[in-house]
Each structure stands twice: as C-alpha cells, then as structure tokens.
Amino acid sequence: GAVVSQHPSRVICKSGTSVKIECRSLDFQATTMFWYRQFPKQSLMLMATSNEGSKATYEQGVEKDKFLINHASLTLSTLTVTSAHPEDSSFYICSARDPLHNEQFFGPGTRLTVL
Amino acid sequence: AQSVTQPDIHITVSEGASLELRCNYSYGATPYLFWYVQSPGQGLQLLLKYFSGDTLVQGIKGFEAEFKRSQSSFNLRKPSVHWSDAAEYFCAVILTGGGNKLTFGTGTQLKVEL
Numbered sequence: 001g002a003v004v005s006q007h008p009s010r011v012i013c014k015s016g017t018s019v020k021i022e023c024r025s026l027d028f029q030a031t032t033m034f035w036y037r038q039f040p041k042q043s044l045m046l047m048a049t050s051n052e053g054s055k056a057t058y059e060q061g062v063e064k065d066k067f068l069i070n071h072a073s074l075t076l077s078t079l080t081v082t083s084a085h086p087e088d089s090s091f092y093i094c095s096a097r098d099p100l101h102n103e104q105f106f107g108p109g110t111r112l113t114v115l
Numbered sequence: 116a117q118s119v120t121q122p123d124i125h126i127t128v129s130e131g132a133s134l135e136l137r138c139n140y141s142y143g144a145t146p147y148l149f150w151y152v153q154s155p156g157q158g159l160q161l162l163l164k165y166f167s168g169d170t171l172v173q174g175i176k177g178f179e180a181e182f183k184r185s186q187s188s189f190n191l192r193k194p195s196v197h198w199s200d201a202a203e204y205f206c207a208v209i210l211t212g213g214g215n216k217l218t219f220g221t222g223t224q225l226k227v228e229l
Contacts, residue, residue, distance in 0.1 A: 004158060
C-alpha cells in the first residue's frame, strides 16, 4: 500500500511554544488530507479536512486559530499547534486520500507532550 | 444519535482460537464500512472494507467481516488468531455523501495469550 510519513514522531515542548507537524504522502498525490487526534485508550477524532490549495475545514469544537493547517502541495500538509498547553498533549495522526484507489492511508502518528 | 459502537473494549483470546470483534452502527442509510488495525509505532492499516455487493468481505491477514443490514452490524472475524494479531482494532464508517470523512468506533484492544 501507499506510504504516509509524519515528522516528528515524538515532540516535547514547553507551554506557550508552537509545534509544527508534517504529513507527507510519499508515493502518491493527495488532494485531501485529514488530521485526527487520539487520546490515550480512546478513538480517533477528526479535527479537520485539508484540501490542497484551499482552506482547511474544521470539525465542530476544533479551534482553527489554535490548530493551523496548511496543505501547500499535493504531497504535504502541516499542522501547527500554536501556543501549546498541557491539555494539547495528545497523539496526532494524519491520513492522506489516494484518489486513484479511493482509499485513505495513515501516517504513524506524532506524540506531542506539552510540559 | 448517529454513531459507531464497538461494545468490547478489551478482548483476550488464546493463540489459535477464533475471534469475533463486534461493530454496530446507527445511521439512517447504510454507510461505507471499514475495519482498521493499529499497532504501536505504526499507522492504522486497512484490513477490509464494504461498500456494496457480497456481504461477506475478505481482507488481509486472514480476516473477514460480514455485513448484516438487519442488525446494523459489521463484525470482524478470524478463524485462528496469531500472537502477532495483538493490537487495537477500529471499526469505521464513511457516510454516503459524507465527503470521505471517517468516523471511528471506540476501538477494541485485542490481547493474545500464548
């Protein structure tokens, strides 16, 4: 199957700093990417849908000014957690939709810890 | 309320035993149905999916799932579990006309006893 990478895999930062997470589709072009958040022992919750060249669509309750999403190319989407606080600590997962095969492929996730 | 339910949070089976993981959905129309597996350090991997047609779907790693419209269920099965199957399993749906947005169930943690 297709490969989606995320970088970094793990990040620890101080409260108040901003953190950028990258999501790349390595062997296909993804017009649509998705960002999820997963709390320990819980399910994935969709945060936003990212479309290349346009503004992201955020799910209800997700602060767009807190979680900035940029999808500047067909293979890269970034999620920036601005002014991170301990409650933002979580596992962030991206997925990229391969339009040729109509399937979403998931990245391995990024563990964010805010001290 | 519309939802995807996985009634079992944890399941433990012996290696070689059969497995069934339950998934129920609550939507007006039949959604597209998926099963994913999540292993530590790896991204979610698609095991199988159902869009239409034959209600018994074969997937990877020896898994299969059966769609039962009357029960609004899409249970995952495997006749003989291997120790490497220990992982978190998620049922997910995409609503028709839902813009490819996946909605996940709460997950079932599978433990395999040797």
